[in-house]
Amino acid sequence: MRGVRWLLLKDLQILRRSPLQAVLLVAYPILIAVLVGFAISRGPENPRVAFLNEVPPDTRIDVGGQELPKANVREQICERVECVFVHDREEAMAKVESGDVLAALILPANLVDKINSLSTLTPGVPEVEVLVNEENAVKAELVDDRITSLLAQANLRIARRIGSEGSRYLGLIVNGGKFHVLGEAIPILGLRTSARILEQVTPALPRSLRPALEEVTEFASEARDNLDVAKPLIARLAQPIEVDKVVVGGASPPLEIFAIAVAATLTLAFVVVLLVAGSLALEREENAFPRLTRGLVSSGGLLTEKVLLGVVVGMAVTLLMLLGMAIFVPLEWGRFGLWLLAILFAGAALGAAGAALGAAAREVRAVSLLAFMVTLPIAFLSLVPSGAVSPTVFDLIRYLTAIFPFKPALEAIAAALDEAGSGIGGPLAHLAILAAAYAAIARLALRRFAAV
C-alpha cells in the first residue's frame, strides 16, 4: 500500500496543476449550492396571469330569488396567482402573446346571469375564457394545470357558498326565525315551533279531529328531524369526497431536503465517476500503466488508489456543496457523521464504477463520453417515481437503476440528511455490494487495459 500513497499524492498534484479542473471542482459545487439553495429558499413564484373581469360590479349570484353575498372569487384567484389587471380583451391577448403573462383569465359580462340561469327551466352554461400561448409543450402543460386548479378552487368556493346559504334557509324552515326581504324582517314559524304548537292545541280539540292533527304533528316532527339530517348533506354537496392520505411506505424527506440530496448526489456522481475513470485512462495515455504494474504497484493497488482519489475529492466537493446549501436551508449538523458515512460509501461505489468504465474505455476522451452517457440517463431514470410510467417499464427502470450506484447513493444521502426519512442501512449495504462488484469488473477490464 506504500505505492498507493505516492500515487494518490501524484494524482492530487496533477489535479492541482490543471487550473481549469481545480477551478471547476471548487466553483461547480458552490454554483450548484447557490442555485439550488436560492431556488429552495425562495419557494415557487406565483405565475403572472392577466385578469379581466367584465361582470358588472353589483351583479350577484341569485338562489331561489335571493342574492348570495359576494363569493370574492377575484380575491381567491389573485391570492394564488399574480393578477395583472387589464382593461379589455385586446390588452389581455397582447400580454399573453408577448409572454408578459402566462395566461389571461376573462370573466365575461354574462357569467353571473348564466350561473343564475342554472336554477331556472332554461339553464345556460357558465363559461370563463382563458387565453394561453402554448409556445412549448411544458408551458402548455403548466398553464393547463394552473388554470384547471384555479377554476376548481373557484367552483368549490361558489358551491360552498351556495351550500352554506341552502343550509341557512333549511335552518329557517326547521327552527324558524326571521327572513329579510326588501329591508323587512318576516318571521318564519319553523317546523319545530309548529309541531310544539300543534301538540299544545291537540288536547283542546274534539276527539274526532285529534288523529288527523296528530298525523300533522308527527309529520312536522319527522320533517324537522330529517331536514336536520339533510343540512350536513347539503354542506357535503360542494366537496362530497375528501382525501384521507395514509402513508404506507417510502417515507420521503421534505422536498427541500430531497432537492439537496439530488444536487449533492449528482455532483458526487459526476465528479467521482469522471475523475476516477479519466485518471485511470490517463495512466494508459501517459504510457505509465505498464511501468507502474511492473512490480511498482499491483493492479489492485492502482484501483484502490483511483477509488480513494474519487472518494477524497468527491467528499471535499460534496461537503463544500452542503456547506453552501446550509446558508439557505437549515441542515441537521447532528447527523454530520451520517453525511460522511453516506458520502464515503457512495463515493467508493461510484469510484469503483468509474474505474470499471475507465478500464473498459481506456482512452480519456472515450472515458469522458462514456461516463456522461452512463451517468446522466441513470440519474434521470433514478428520479422517475412509481406510477409515472407503466408497471413493466418501472420494473425495468428499477432493475437498471439498481445496478448503478446513483440511486442507492441518493437514498443514502437523503437518509443521512433527513432524520424522519427511511433508514440508511439498506442503501449502504447496496452501495457496498456495488463497490465490490464494480471493483471486480474493473480488475478484469484492467487485464485488457495492460495489453501493449
Next chain:
Amino acid sequence: MHLSLGKGAFAAFGEGPGVPLPDPLASLALSVRTRHPRSLVAGAVACPAVLAKNVSKRFGSREALRGVSLEAGPGELVAVIGPNGAGKTTLLSILAGISKPDEGQVSSDGGAVGWVPQQAALYRRLTVEENLLLFARLEGHGDPRASVEEMLELTGLGERRREVVARLSGGNQQRINIAIGLLSRPAVLLLDEPSVGLDPRQRARLWEFVAGLAGGGTTVIFSTHDIQEAERYGGRVLVLADGESLFDGSAGELREAVRREAPEAADRDFETAFVAYLHHRGH
C-alpha cells in the same frame, strides 16, 4: 557501477543549452563500442544476464513471436532489428515481464531489469523532479531525494528540475524516461526504439550514453528498425521478421550473411541489401 558516470553523462543528447558531453564519457563510450565483450553468437554466453529460450507469443490468430531465443551477458549491447510488426516490442515486453510468453522461458540472473518504453512513460503535468521522485518512492528507495539528485546530475536536467515535462523537448523527455528506467539500478536495461523522434545530434549522444552504460557492465538490449543504427551501436544484432529469428550475431557477420544470401544487392547500400536479404528469407 552503471551509475558511476560523470556529471551530465547523457545530458547532451537532449537540448539542454550549455550542457556539453564530457570528454571522459565520450572516450568511455568509444572504448565500449570497440570492445565487443563476450561471445557474439547466441547460446555461447557463459553467464547470461538475461536469457530467452524458444519464446512464442500469439495475439489472437497472429503469431507475434515464433520460438525466438536470446542470451545476453553483462555489459553486452544487443540490437534487436526488424521491420515493423517483426515482434521487437513483443520480445522486449516479454523480457521486461510486462507480458507473458505463450511458450518458452525467460530468466535473468536475479538483478533488476530496467525497461524504457518507446513512448516516454512520464506524467506530463508533473515536473522533472516530481516524476523522478515519484518513481524513486515507488521503487522503495531509502533516500528517494538522493536518488533524484543523482539522476538529475546524470541527465544534466538539474536546472530544469522544476519544469513540467510537457514543456520539454522530445529528447529531454527521453532522458527522463531512461533515467526512470535506471532508478531501479538494473543489471539489464531494455530500450524500445529509444531514438525514435530524436534529431541526429540527440540520437548520437543518446547512443554515446547508452554505450557508457554498457561499458559500466549494464546489459543493454535495444530495438530499432534502423539497420545503420543497429550496425553502428549494437555489439550484437538479432534480426526478427514476422516473429521469426533470422539472424543472431555481430554486425560484421550480418553483413557477410546479407552478402551471401542476397548477392545481387551486395554492391548497394547496406539498408537496400538488408531488405533484399529479408526478401530472400521470405519476408
